[in-house]
Amino acid sequence: MFKLKNFRKRSLWILHYNAGSCNGCDIEILACLGPTYDLERFGVLNRGNPKQSDMLLITGPVTYRSRERVVELFTQMPEPKVVVAVGSCTCTGGVFSGMYNVEDGVDKYIPVDVYIPGCAATPEYIIDGVLKGLELLEHKSKEIVKPKKLFKKLSFHKDHIDRRGIAGKVGENDGKD
Amino acid sequence: MSTTTKAVDMQIPLGAQHISLLEPVKFTFTTQNEKIVDVGSDVGFVHRGVEHACSSKFEFKQVGFVVARICGLCAITHSMCYTAGVEKLLDAQVTQKAKYLRTLLIELDRIHSHMLCLSHTCENAGFEAMFMSLMGDREPVMGLQEAITGNRVQFDYITIGGVTREFDAQTAQKIIQVLGQTQKKIEGYIEEFQNNWSLSKKFEGIGALSPEGAYEYNAIGPLARACGLQVDVRNGLDYLPYKEVGFTTITQTGGDIHARNMVRLYEILNSIKMCRNIVEGLPEGEIQTKVRGKPQGEVITRLEAPRGELMYYLKGENKKVLDRVRIKTPTFATIPAMIEIFKGQDYADAPAILASFDPCLSCTAK
Structure with missing residues (x-):
């Protein structure tokens, strides 16, 4: 029987930002x-x-100018999807925490499934984290996952979700972002 | 049916997220029938505010480790350049052995950075096998860095007054052995890059810059040396023993992607030679000297990073926190030359040309 889940398990495509x-x-x-190391x-x-991606590998503490892009990339990815934060500064802000142009950690904007520590995270850790994310991907549903900030609204084009309209811009919604 | 086609300006964005980019940078190419006529660049996506934090939040003893986090590829050159400045302000004496060990790590870093750039250029030219091969041959060098410092990328090896670790005879033997292997591999790659049709012919004449253009647009690093300019900060350094360990300036003519690749390959060979000389002729002595006092005064230090000249300006007022830390990074200085090279090229070559500059945007935006 054709089960997409089984195929996805063996051919994970990642998006790196x-x-x-x-x-x-x-x-x-x-x-x-x-x-x-051969993750392939x-x-x-x-x-x-x-x-076309199932997993978002994200590095860096999210600077002010990249936050819109992060949310945009996250919302463009079809569900089910997994987010893996690579590196200490991605998890908590690390050495950059408190700098004036930096949000401390990516999980203020999008929900993160796997955190990989280390400055810089070693390839062994990254492989472990990606495989952990692969396990989590099997239990994910097709329900739309909303980003924590900069979420505009679900818009529909005919009967499909129009992913272009989901992510908001900074200062567009209500000044909370 | 009319056969005349009117040239229409078309805007094509490349970035902020793109498969051929490791980091976010946005280029807006204005093209006329595939030819690039104008380029706009936006490099500020990764600006974090490191300079401000270095002169407000962190003490001068910590800043060396913070500036290393500006860039993962040339972390050691950043911390070295900063430390040299502070040592000048504090009048600190560093032992000859520590100087040699610092030079060793900077050159190992250059080897792996150049190999990454070469593999990236190959990937963007569509030669996936060469990318894999170069990445595989780069791993032993990363292993050496891990054996010497304890970490693969962010070393935190250089501190004010010396270095944090030294290696034993067994590691020294391993270094010599790995350097020998890498040298053989690199000699093979030089052969390959010169004679392989899909590399040399693809790269020759693409993305060329004349020596006059390089001079006028302030090209530095491998970009300038590929045009034949003798631009290398390592020639006149007083705080690192480059002359003793056998440094030579590598230049090529042509100024195209092929020449840049050849500069990088020959520089790797020169760095291997220097590393071997350092390990074989390592002086005896301590690796760390005690440094007292607080920085007072102004200083400018320079160092050749893998991408070109790195410059630090430091100002201290006899306090724990420095007054000003100004960093001038190599990629920022080469942006005018980059934009000049892009004009007149095919849009299809843009990713390969961009990779051949080896741009480091996290350095540029800080």
Whole structure:
């Protein structure tokens, strides 16, 4: 029988976005995709397209200018989806916490499923985190997941959800963001 | 049916999120029939406010570790450049052994950074196998960094007054062995980059910059050396022993992507030679000296990061917190030259040209 769930388990596509990190975690993600650590043996591929991705790998403490992009990318991804925060500064703000242009941690904006600590997170940790996210993906439903901030409203185009209209801009809603 | 086509300006955005980019940067290309006629760039997506935090929140002893978090690829050059400035202000004496160990780590960092850039250029030119091969050969160098400092990317190795660790004879043997292997691999890559049709022919003449253009638009680092300009800060450094360990400036002619790749490859060979000289001729002595006092006065320090000249301006008023930390990063200085190179090229080549600059946006935006 055709079960999409089984196929998804063996071919996870990831979307990687740098929301203000120092590049350290990003090059470790790149090293994971290289031949030594070889994340691809689990069927994981890095695709730059949010509409085809199952997992958002996000690095960096979310700077003021990248928060709209983070929410936009998150809402463009179809459910079920998993968010993995890579690196200490992504989890809590780390060394950048309290700087004037930084939100402390990505979980103020979008719900995070797996937190990977470390500055920079080592490839072994990243592989563990991605596989943990893969386990969580099996239990996720197709219900729409809303970002914690910058959520506009669900808009429908015919009978489909129009994902273009979901994410808001800073200062657009009510000044709370 | 009319056969005349009118040239229409078309705007194509690249970024802020794109598969060929590691970091968020936005280029807006104005194109006419595939040819790029104008470029606008927006680099501020990763601005965090490190400079302000360094002169308000952190004490001068901590700042060395904070500025390392500006960039993961050239973390060691940032902390080295800052530490050299503070040591000048404090009149600190650093032992010869610590200087040698600092140079060793900076050069190992350069090797892995250049290899990452080369593999990224190959990937963006559509040569996935070469990308994988280079990434695989880069891992032993990362292993060396882990063996020496305890971490793969953010080392926190350089402190005010010296370095934090030293290595034993077994690790020294391992370093020599891995450097030998890497040298053989790199010699193979030089052969490949020069003769492989899908690399050399694809890159030759693409993204070219003339020496006059490089001079006029303030190109630095491998971008300028690929045009034949003798621009390397390592020539005149007084706080690191580059002359003793066998440093030579590498230059190429042509100024295109191919020349930039060749500069990087030959620089890796030169760095391997320097690392070997350092490990074999490591002086005896302590690695850490006690430093007292608080920074007083102004200082400017420079260092050659993998992407070009890095400059720090520090000002202290005899307090724990510095008055001003100003950082001038290599990629920021090369943006005018980048924009000049893009003009007149095909849009299809844009990702490969961009990767060949090896841009570091988290340095640029800080």
